Amino acid sequence: MEIKDGPGEDLVKEIESLKSKCEKAQAELKATKEELEVQAWGLNKTNEAIKVLYKELENKNRELKKLDDMKNEFINTVSHELRTPLTTIREVIAQFLEGILGETTSEQKEFLRICLEDVDRLKRLIDDLLDTSKLESGKFSLVMEWVDIAGLAKGVIDSFSPRARVRNLEIKKDLPGIKLMAYADRDTIVRVFTNLIANAFKFTDTGHIEISVADKPEYIECFVSDTGKGISEEDLPKVFTKFQQFGRREDVKEKGTGLGLSIVKNIIDLHKGKIWVESKLNTGTKFTFILPKSSQG
Amino acid sequence: MAKKILIVDDEVNITKVLASRLNASGYDSAVAYDGQEALDKVEAEKPDLIILDLMLPKIEGYRVCRLLKFDKKYQHIPIIIFTARAQPYEKTMAESVGADAYITKPFEPDILLKKIDELLYPKHEG
Ligand SMILES: Nc1ncnc2c1ncn2[C@@H]1O[C@H](COP(=O)(O)OP(=O)(O)OP(=O)(O)O)[C@@H](O)[C@H]1O
Ligand SMILES: [Mg+2]
Numbered sequence: 001m002e003i004k005d006g007p008g009e010d011l012v013k014e015i016e017s018l019k020s021k022c023e024k025a026q027a028e029l030k031a032t033k034e035e036l037e038v039q040a041w042g043l044n045k046t047n048e049a050i051k052v053l054y055k056e057l058e059n060k061n062r063e064l065k066k067l068d069d070m071k072n073e074f075i076n077t078v079s080h081e082l083r084t085p086l087t088t089i090r091e092v093i094a095q096f097l098e099g100i101l102g103e104t105t106s107e108q109k110e111f112l113r114i115c116l117e118d119v120d121r122l123k124r125l126i127d128d129l130l131d132t133s134k135l136e137s138g139k140f141s142l143v144m145e146w147v148d149i150a151g152l153a154k155g156v157i158d159s160f161s162p163r164a165r166v167r168n169l170e171i172k173k174d175l176p177g178i179k180l181m182a183y184a185d186r187d188t189i190v191r192v193f194t195n196l197i198a199n200a201f202k203f204t205d206t207g208h209i210e211i212s213v214a215d216k217p218e219y220i221e222c223f224v225s226d227t228g229k230g231i232s233e234e235d236l237p238k239v240f241t242k243f244q245q246f247g248r249r250e251d252v253k254e255k256g257t258g259l260g261l262s263i264v265k266n267i268i269d270l271h272k273g274k275i276w277v278e279s280k281l282n283t284g285t286k287f288t289f290i291l292p293k294s295s296q297g
Numbered sequence: 298m299a300k301k302i303l304i305v306d307d308e309v310n311i312t313k314v315l316a317s318r319l320n321a322s323g324y325d326s327a328v329a330y331d332g333q334e335a336l337d338k339v340e341a342e343k344p345d346l347i348i349l350d351l352m353l354p355k356i357e358g359y360r361v362c363r364l365l366k367f368d369k370k371y372q373h374i375p376i377i378i379f380t381a382r383a384q385p386y387e388k389t390m391a392e393s394v395g396a397d398a399y400i401t402k403p404f405e406p407d408i409l410l411k412k413i414d415e416l417l418y419p420k421h422e423g
Contacts, residue, residue: 084308084381087403091314094406100321 072137079130083123090119121255128259132242135266142185142270149189149220149291150180150213156193157211163201164209174212180220183294188267195260196224196287202256203247203285204228219273219293225286231279239277240265264289300417301325303344305335305361306379307353311404315348318406324413332356336364339371346417348409349396351380351387359394366395375416379409 093116095101097109104112134140157173164171193211200209207227214221231239235246242262268275268289275289302324304312309330316326327342329335331354339347347365351358358378365371378391381402391399398412 080381083403085310087405088310088314091318091404091406095314095317095321098321100317 069137072133072139075129075133079126079133082126086119086123086126090116090123093119125257128257128263131263132259132266135263135270140266140270142188144183144185146181147184147186147189148179149182149184149222150175150178152186152189153193153211153213153222156190156197159194160197160201167201169201169204169206170208172208172210174210174214176213176215180213180215181293182220182291184271184291185267188270189291192264192267192289193222193224195264199260199287200224200226200228200285207284216290219290221288221290223286223288225284227284230281230283230285231277232281236277236279240275299323299325300345301327301342302413303327303329303335303338303342303347305329305332305338305347305353305358306350307331308350311402315404315409318410319413322410330354332358332361335361339365339374344374346413347374347376348379348413349376351378359390362391362396363394377409377412377416 092101093112096104097112097116131140154173154175157171160171197209197211204226205228209227210223210225212221212223229247231246235244238244238246240261243258245256245258265275268291271291273289273291275287277285277287279285302319304315304319304326305328306312306315307330312328312330316328319326327338327344329338333355335347335349335353336356338344349358349362353361356364358380362376362378365374365376372395375397376395377398377400378396379400379402380387388399397416400409400412
């Protein structure tokens with residue numbers, strides 16, 4: 001009788017195949033496990049990398065902040081150092097013009113006056129830069145006291161009357177006959193009026209400039225309006241941003257820097273007030289601001 | 298007789314223009330360039346008023362001020378601290394050493410002259 005391996009052999013084969021499958025599966029499992037381990041390791045690494053990057057970002061941020069502080073500090077120092085010799089120069093020119101340092105001919109006086117004008121321009125620019133850097137670094141400290149805003153406005157307006165005469169522009173003022181007190185920093189509010197009125201003069205050829213100070217229950221409302229060249233709708237949102245100047249510059253006689261209004265806005269913000277502008281091209285511009293009578297209230 | 302003002306500042310240019318301005322306004326002037334010289338000149342020149350910078354060689358401005366204000370012989374002389382240091386606390390410092398006025402540089406002749414006048418002729422005040 002022939003002995004067949006028959007089913008026995010099959011069984012062995014089956015077992016062998018199962019065994020090999022099992023081994024394969026095991027190998028695969030091992031591979032997957034290794035793969036997972038690699039991935040876990042990778043994730044861990046990524047995590048660490050993110051942490052490092054985060055730290056770096058934090059450091060960069062701190063560095064940037066430090067650089068910004070340094071920039072402001074630098075501008076502060078430089079402005080101060082520039083102002084000292086400048087005021088000496090100004091004083092010497094002034095003394096020449098007053099005849100303290102001897103006689104000068106009228107032609108020489110004419111040129112000395114040009115020097116004085118430009119020295120004053122430079123001084124204004126330095127002051128503006130200094131104030132901007134102080135305002136940006138939050139180092140601007142207000143000296144608060146009770147100030148008569150109406151009286152203060154009158155003082156500033158009066159200082160412009162020679163300019164109004166020369167330029168043949170009428171100044172209309174609408175001031176209350178009484179004192180209007182607000183708790184404010186006198187010098188900076190003078191600055192606000194000065195900058196706004198100077199702008200009105202700068203950008204107005206004919207017509208008038210109007211300044212108003214009015215009493216409201218909670219605050220004092222002031223405006224400076226002109227009948228000048230106006231600001232286009234497109235430029236209007238940018239007026240309070242520093243270094244923004246619009247229109248054809250060659251039309252403007254008194255060149256500026258574009259810092260005036262950004263300083264004004266910062267000052268009003270520090271007083272917890274509001275400022276806004278309305279304007280129509282070739283018709284005129286009106287800047288209105290409100291000052292709380294007492295910033296605590 | 299013209300009142301005499303002692304200018305104490307180590308910046309020669311400032312002392313020159315300041316002296317010229319003071320002379321034009323009818324004052325006599327004397328100059329010292331450091332703290333020690335200031336004390337010597339106070340003794341020698343007997344000024345009626347002192348304009349004092351803070352950052353001085355040899356003896357610091359505050360110390361000069363304190364020394365003079367503690368000296369019975371000189372404490373009556375008005376002292377104007379005249380400085381580029383514009384920190385808010387400096388003014389308090391100036392008061393604490395007995396200074397009569399505190400004016401920050403840069404040089405604004407009008408403000409300075411007005412203060413000098415107020416200190417030299419107190420009865421003229423409002
Ligand atoms: N009253 C105004 N009429 C027309 N345009 C104005 C008026 N006020 C401001 N502007 C426009 O807004 C710009 C910014 O004004 P801002 O006062 O900030 O700068 P500036 O006057 O040019 O220079 P600075 O004030 O620094 O001397 C001006 O250059 C001008 O184009
Ligand atoms: Mg301006």
